[in-house]
Amino acid sequence: MAILWQEQVCLLTGATGGIGKAVASKLAELGVSLILTGRNTDKLTALLESLPGQHTLVCADITTEEGRDKVVAVCHDRHLSMLINSAGITETGDFKTIPAPRIDALLMTNLNAPIALTQRLLPILQRARQGYVINVGSTFGSIGFACHSVYCASKFGLRGFTEALSRELANSNVSVFYLAPRATQTDINSAAVVSMNQALGNQMDPPGRVADALVEQLQRNKARWFIGFPEKLFARINGVLPELVDRALAKKLPTIQRFLTSATKEKLS
Ligand SMILES: NC(=O)c1ccc[n+]([C@@H]2O[C@H](COP(=O)([O-])OP(=O)(O)OC[C@H]3O[C@@H](n4cnc5c(N)ncnc54)[C@H](OP(=O)(O)O)[C@@H]3O)[C@@H](O)[C@H]2O)c1
Incomplete structure (x- = not known):
C-alpha cells in the first residue's frame, strides 16, 4: 500500500543531528507532520523554523523515564x-579504555531508549490506520569493527530487536x-574517525542520502535497507562467511589502531 505521507504524524528522535535534520527536511517536504526531539532547545527551535509546515518540538533526554514521559504525552x-x-x-577506541559510564x-541511548520508546508508543501506533x-542502525550493526566494540554491540542489538x-x-x-547507513558526514564522527575513513578509503555519505534511502525503503516496503556498496555486500558476507571478513579487517587493523587508540586519538580530535 502506498504511503500517504500527508496523513503521517512522525516522532523523530535525534532530530537535531546530521541525519535527523536531513530526514526532517525530507519528510516535511512530503507533508509529514513532525514531532522533533533532542536535548537542545535552541537547535530544535532553529530546525523547526527552517521547515515547511506545522510541527511540534519536545526537548527531552530519551534515556530518562521523565524524558520519555514528555515525548509519549505529545505523541498521544x-x-x-x-x-x-x-x-x-x-564511542571509539580500545575497549579496555572506555569508561564504564x-x-x-x-547502550541506554542507542538500544534501551529506542526499545522503551517503541514499547510505550506501540499502543498509539496500533490505533493508526497503518503504523510505522x-x-x-548502522553497517556496524552487521559487521563487528575494531575500536567500535560497544557501538557495534548497541547496533547489533538494535538490529536483532527490529527483526524480532x-x-x-x-x-x-x-x-x-x-535502516543501516554506512559512514555519513555528521558530527557523530570525530576528526580521528574521518581521518581513519580517508586512510581506509571508506566512503562517507552526505546525510541527504540517508534521508532519501529512508523514504525509498518505506515506499518499497523493504524491512531491511543497507546503504552503500561495498558495505552492503560485506554485511551479507559477514553473515555467512565471517572468516573472510576477519581476514580482510585484520589487514586494516594497524590503520584503525593508528587513528583510534588512545595514544593517537587525542592528537587528532
Ligand atoms: N553519521 C554516521 O556515520 C552514521 C553511520 C551509521 C549510523 N548512524 C546512526 O544514525 C543516527 C543519527 O546519527 P547522526 O550521524 O545524525 O549523529 P549526530 O549528528 O551526532 O546526532 C545525534 C542526535 O541524537 C540526539 N541525542 C543523543 N543523545 C540523546 C539523548 N540522550 N536524548 C535525546 N536525544 C539524544 C542528539 O541531540 P542532542 O545531543 O542535541 O540532544 C542529536 O540530535 C544514530 O543512531 C547513528 O548511530 C550514523
Missing part, C-alpha cells in the same frame, strides 16, 4: 502514526523497518 495527543528512532551516540550511556517504526519485532507484528497494522 498528536495521534502518532510513525516513529523514527535516530538518536545515537558513539560511557558504556552505560551508549523505523530504527536507524517485525516478525512478531507481521500480521498487524504496524510495520517495522531497519
Whole structure:
C-alpha cells in the first residue's frame, strides 16, 4: 500500500543531528507532520523554523523515564502514526579504555531508549490506520569493527530487536523497518574517525542520502535497507562467511589502531 505521507504524524528522535535534520527536511517536504526531539532547545527551535509546515518540538533526554514521559504525552495527543528512532551516540577506541559510564550511556541511548520508546508508543501506533517504526542502525550493526566494540554491540542489538519485532507484528497494522547507513558526514564522527575513513578509503555519505534511502525503503516496503556498496555486500558476507571478513579487517587493523587508540586519538580530535 502506498504511503500517504500527508496523513503521517512522525516522532523523530535525534532530530537535531546530521541525519535527523536531513530526514526532517525530507519528510516535511512530503507533508509529514513532525514531532522533533533532542536535548537542545535552541537547535530544535532553529530546525523547526527552517521547515515547511506545522510541527511540534519536545526537548527531552530519551534515556530518562521523565524524558520519555514528555515525548509519549505529545505523541498521544498528536495521534502518532510513525516513529523514527535516530538518536545515537558513539564511542571509539580500545575497549579496555572506555569508561564504564560511557558504556552505560551508549547502550541506554542507542538500544534501551529506542526499545522503551517503541514499547510505550506501540499502543498509539496500533490505533493508526497503518503504523510505522523505523530504527536507524548502522553497517556496524552487521559487521563487528575494531575500536567500535560497544557501538557495534548497541547496533547489533538494535538490529536483532527490529527483526524480532517485525516478525512478531507481521500480521498487524504496524510495520517495522531497519535502516543501516554506512559512514555519513555528521558530527557523530570525530576528526580521528574521518581521518581513519580517508586512510581506509571508506566512503562517507552526505546525510541527504540517508534521508532519501529512508523514504525509498518505506515506499518499497523493504524491512531491511543497507546503504552503500561495498558495505552492503560485506554485511551479507559477514553473515555467512565471517572468516573472510576477519581476514580482510585484520589487514586494516594497524590503520584503525593508528587513528583510534588512545595514544593517537587525542592528537587528532
Ligand atoms: N553519521 C554516521 O556515520 C552514521 C553511520 C551509521 C549510523 N548512524 C546512526 O544514525 C543516527 C543519527 O546519527 P547522526 O550521524 O545524525 O549523529 P549526530 O549528528 O551526532 O546526532 C545525534 C542526535 O541524537 C540526539 N541525542 C543523543 N543523545 C540523546 C539523548 N540522550 N536524548 C535525546 N536525544 C539524544 C542528539 O541531540 P542532542 O545531543 O542535541 O540532544 C542529536 O540530535 C544514530 O543512531 C547513528 O548511530 C550514523
